[in-house]
Amino acid sequence: MARNKGPVADQVTQILPNTRLRELIAPVVADFSDKSACRFGDQYMAVLVVTKYPARLPAEWLSRIRLPGVTVHIDAVRRNAAEFNRIVSDSLSGWSFQAESRNKGAYERMQASAKRDQAAELLHLSGAENQAMFDSVVSFIVTAESAEGLTARVKEVQGRLAANQIIAQRPWFLTKDAMLHSSPYGYRSARLHELYAMPMPSSTLAAAAPFSAAGINDGHGKVYGLDTTGGVVVIDRWRFGSSGFADRSNANMVVLGNAGGGKSTFMKLDILMEYMAGTKVIIIDPEDEYRALCARIDGQWLDAGNSGATIINPLEVWATEAVADDEEQADASRFNPVARHLEFLKTFFALQLPDDYTAREILEIEVRELYREHGLTLDLTSVGHLEKWPTLSDLRDRIASRVHAAEELSAGAREAYAGLDLFFKNLTAGSRGLMWDGQTNVTLENDVLVFSTHSLQEADSSTYAAQYHLITQLMWREIQANRNTGEHLLVVMDEAHLAIDPKTPATLEAIKNFAKRIRKYGGALMVATQNVSDFLDPAIERQGRAVLDNASTKVVFGADGRELTHIVELYDLSRAEADAVARKAVGRCLLMVGQRKCILDVKRTPKMVQLLSTSSEKSPAT
Structure with a gap:
């Protein structure tokens, strides 16, 4: 006998759509409704096209706008030499006539004379030097995460170009055509070339390359990772004050950023590479971050807390x-x-x-x-x-x-x-x-020494500050003894904000003196903190700024809120640099070495991953 179906069996099951899958497979929507900008998905974009150049351009004249979120596009079409020389010769005759005409005013004759000289120089480059001539369109794709951010970034790019007397403007009502032309789709806009192409000799075109000054590469030293163009970032912290490195006054480094951004990984990488190069390393470790690394490289780990062992x-x-x-x-x-x-x-x-x-x-x-x-x-x-x-x-x-x-x-x-x-x-x-x-x-004879203050986390601030101050004095004795050995010594103060108390500025004063004097003893100081605001408390701001600003190398990982505001003000970051820090991408930082800056993606070899990992890191990224 057939069974009667209950009311539940008669109901139709509704299958909810998989919105996440739909977002993944759906094409990105391009919106060109704005006459001067567009949107690709959640990104706001605008195109700038160079409309005016000065008579002469310096080498690397496009390097000033190598900013995060800005893409450079150079489209050059070679001109027929004979046709080009004929056109320039005709222009030269016309400008020469106007420059000497009595019917023109003084200002008009001066302008005509300048253009005559430019035409003569182009003719000399093309004829006498046999340089190839190109009709060139230089454009920039500017990207931001909001309309306000896009407007600000466009103004910054235009301002940087204007410093070299280069004028760049948005191609009104040609946004779609300009975007396709400036993107890597192999599309050349005839309309854009007709409106904006300018004659450019091959020497000027070659000098435009914004890539020759990209990244930071000292030629030898330690490899920290890649910049945004894929260039290798190589730094030798011990080269400062000499020819080519006059913008660096010491080997010190500060590492800033919120927790979880990659500060500890970067510092352990730096410590490991310095140790491998023969540098002696002494670390104050409040969080037991370096205990595993210390054990793997046969260092000496000291419990500087209240266990009685040290x-x-x-x-x-x-x-x-x-x-x-x-x-x-x-x-x-x-x-x-x-x-x-x-x-x-x-x-x-x-x-x-x-x-x-x-x-x-x-x-x-x-x-x-x-x-x-x-x-x-x-x-x-x-x-x-x-x-x-x-x-x-x-x-x-x-x-x-x-x-x-x-x-x-x-x-x-x-x-x-x-x-x-x-x-x-x-x-x-x-x-x-x-x-x-x-x-x-305590004996300080090992090549790697770690003073762990982790057990003092629950102690009152005065006890912690006193122990921190005592350890720094003990390390200073070792630094003095190291002066005549010819060897390098790296002192690492992690989570330094824990030792700072505005009521007792003596500890920070000692760290400041440490930072200023250590270079004379063949040493370097690396200070890390996630609380920049602690260093800039009004009661201790003078000492705090000296510590954070003294270092020739600054490494800024992701930050937001008040910490980001302090960092931007302290290092005078541009909007693009501040945006890069605000994104808080793990393992990515803003690197400043002397006067050079780049966005660094920290990279580790598989062997380094194994050495730097801790028990809490299940699958460390390379």
């Missing part, structure tokens, strides 16, 4: 010998390592006691007395003979003894000593004591 004694005097800050001979008789280190300790303790001026002054006196008890006096010119140094426990005990003898002190001093006693008891017994209380157990 102790750096802040009372150890780092400056052990006189080192000149310039090419002059260091004066050992005037060198005072103890006095220098006392200045460092002022900053170190000020980071933890920012609001207690009296306590800091008393602490300076007690440290000086503690040093004197250990033979560290202000008249020493060298401390290299010492092997054991006073510790924070020694300083704690000394302050505690002063508290017990507080009867001879004023009420204010007793209160200050009591506060210092509590401070040092807490410091030496707590997590900070695991980092600082004891003899330094």
Whole structure:
């Protein structure tokens, strides 16, 4: 017996359209309804055609408009030499007559004379030098993501051309014809040639090439990837100040951009290539980004947090010998390592006691007395003979003894000593004591050293800043020792914004001095941050700008919002450059080396992908 169908079976199933598939296979819609622009899909486009040239053009005269979103099209049709010479000869006769005519005004005669000279020069190039002559149409396709962006970009292109006395205009009511002519479709518009073609000798046509100055290529160095034209980007950071590199004053680099844009990958690539070239590398790593790379190249990874594995004694005097800050001979008789280190300790303790001026002054006196008890006096010119140094426990005990003898002190001093006693008891017994209380157990002999501060992420900002400042001083001792070795040394400060506090600018001041002085010791500093605004806080803007602007090489990955605004203002980016940064394409950055700029696509070899990957990278892109 047949089964009765229920009401559900009688319903017709509706199949929803696959809109995503439809978008993929549908052709791009071209809209030419505007008389001076058009749209291809979601892109706004306009064509500019050169309508006027000056009498003489410099070499690479089209290189000024090599901007993101601008495509150059040169269409040249060779002229018959005999016909061209005849036409120019006739023009030369006509302009000569007008230049000497008494019926013309002075201005008209001057214009005719200039055109006569131009015609004579063209005739000389074609006849005497036997150069080929071309009827040339030079056009540009300008692309943007909005109508407003297109208008701004068109004005920028026209302005750059006008700087060379070249006039470019939109071909009104010929947009479609001009777009087809300027696109790689093999189409030549007879109408466009009739209206805009101008005679051009082969020398001028060759000099137009905007490609000769494309990209950044030092000839030798490290390969970082490709520019937008497919050119290889090669940089030698250690070549600066010499002939051909006068626009670079140091080997420093800053890397900026939002998280997830490719900063860490770029920095690891740079570190790996420098290590392979024999450069010693020291890294401050707040996020454990470099631990895997360090292990793969047999580097030394140091937990600079509160685990107790690494102790750096802040009372150890780092400056052990006189080192000149310039090419002059260091004066050992005037060198005072103890006095220098006392200045460092002022900053170190000020980071933890920012609001207690009296306590800091008393602490300076007690440290000086503690040093004197250990033979560290202000008249020493060298401390290299010492092997054991006073510790924070020694300083704690000394302050505690002063508290017990507080009867001879004023009420204010007793209160200050009591506060210092509590401070040092807490410091030496707590997590900070695991980092600082004891003899330094760090040696900096490996070619790759990574100071991990990841375990300090939950620590208060004063502790983090103090540890960061302490590590930079330890690294500075290594840089001074490296001066006469002839070897290069690269210092990397990743996520540097974590160590910055507007209330205590001393850490940023130290980084600024680091950036300015390191080149004299054969070193380079690479600073990376995703928070440019932290460097430009009004309280520390002077130091922050010096750090970000001092580097000869700037690498800007994707950014938006306030960070993008700061970057554009800091480096005076053009609209096209700002647009490239705002797109936030992963692995693509704006690269500035000296006065040269390009858009860089970072590339890695398969072997580098393997070395640079971390456990969180499942399938790193090449």
